[in-house]
Amino acid sequence: MGVVMKPTIKDIAARSGVSIATVSRVLSQKTGTYSEKTQAKILRIAKELGYRKNTAAVELVKKRSAVIAVILNATPTNFSTGVIDGIQKRASELGQGVIILYAGNRDAQMLHKAIVTALERTVSGILLTAIEPDDADLTLLKDSGIPFCFVSLYLNQPKILSVSSNNESITSQAVDYLVEQGHTAIALAGIDGYHTGTQRIAGYEAGLKAHGITTSCIKYGDYSYESGRKLLQEFLPLKVTAIITASDMIAAGILNAAQEVGIRVPEDLSLVSIDGTIICNITTPDLTSVTQDFYRIGSRSVDQVMGHDVETFVPVKIEKRGSVKQLER
Incomplete structure (x- = not known):
């Protein structure tokens, strides 16, 4: 049955x-x-x-419990551990408990169910991690009267709380770094067409333009290891010397696929990965990254949803490891 x-x-x-x-x-x-x-x-x-x-929620609607609901999207990356650690630690410091609701991977029905479940509880606030709701669910959240904040996602809408890295800055910094290393044939790999993806594309293109580079190369994917492996084949006919990858998992996929066909990193191909998680330290060579502070993003999102005045964008940094070659100018 x-x-x-x-x-x-x-x-x-x-x-x-x-x-x-x-x-x-x-x-x-x-x-x-x-x-x-x-x-x-x-x-x-x-x-x-x-x-x-939920009749208990109706009766207690004006008497919220000390619990924050975290709705988690199952992205095929590994950044969420740092975010959840930051949320849990800061919530505990503020006397708040945490419940986690699973929303699948871009599954509209599961996301709606998770949002409804959170709204029917007497929570202090709702954190939506790497989630892009449709207009109906966004309206539902707005009309609920319960504070909510997007985590590791910036919608660029008035009065919508967010804590995230600046995605345009992430890719423009990556371009700046690669140009400093002598690269001009720079690609962007594994990106999608949602808010985060489009912001990173904008930063990538702006970075190229700032350096007078007129040729761009963008290959789309879903941030996963498997996507990275498949994308390498699309780059083989192209004369790129460096690739900015949309996630550490994309970078690991490209790196392993490259090694299987005799392409050496960084001697033949340089990689800069976006995220900077533990993946960057366990590959050979280790991966140079634009590192996001996921713990701080999680921690600050709790402050944001609890009504504290904190920054929307958490700074990122370039961490130099072993996957970028210095080219002769």
Whole structure:
């Protein structure tokens, strides 16, 4: 027998022909923004679907518990450990507990379910780690009255809290460093077309332009090791001397695939990896990186969601290791 999914407010909205925000307001008894007819329709459909709201959360809506909900996206990278460590430590210092909700990897249904679960609890705040919700779920979060903050993601929207590295600065710094080492044929690998990806592309292109480099080379991927291995084949016909990789996992994939076909790093190909996690220290050669301070991102996101005034962007740094060759100018 298959698992029967519990109905959500998204299901009620779809059946009712109204927005998720309207359903949320009706079920939360926030009067004055909808008609009695709409209210009756929504309540009837909710009953037909067997929807059950967390009554404890309703009763305690103005008496939030000392718990922060962390919604975690399963990205195919390994940065989240540092973020979670930072969140856990800072939350404990502020007397807050932490619950973690799993949202899959860009799975809209799982993400919506995780958001609804968090909203139905009496949490102090919600942290969304490397997650990009759709417009309906973003509206749901805004209308909830519960503070929320995006972690390691910058949406560049007014009044939306975020703590992240500056993605444009990450790639522009990587370009600057490679140019200092004599490289001008510089590629960007493993990037996607979401907010983080587009910001990094903008920084990469701006960095090239600042140095008078007119030729760019961008290969898309999903930040994973497997994606890195496959991407090497796309670079073989190209005359690039250096690649900026979207993650340490992409870099490891390219590095291993290169070694299998006799391409030496850094003698034949230089790599600069974005993230700077433990992966950079266990490859041969070890990977030069633009290192993000994930622990600080996690810690500051707790401060942000708890109403403290902290920076949106956490600084990054170039860590020189063994994967970049100095070219003769």
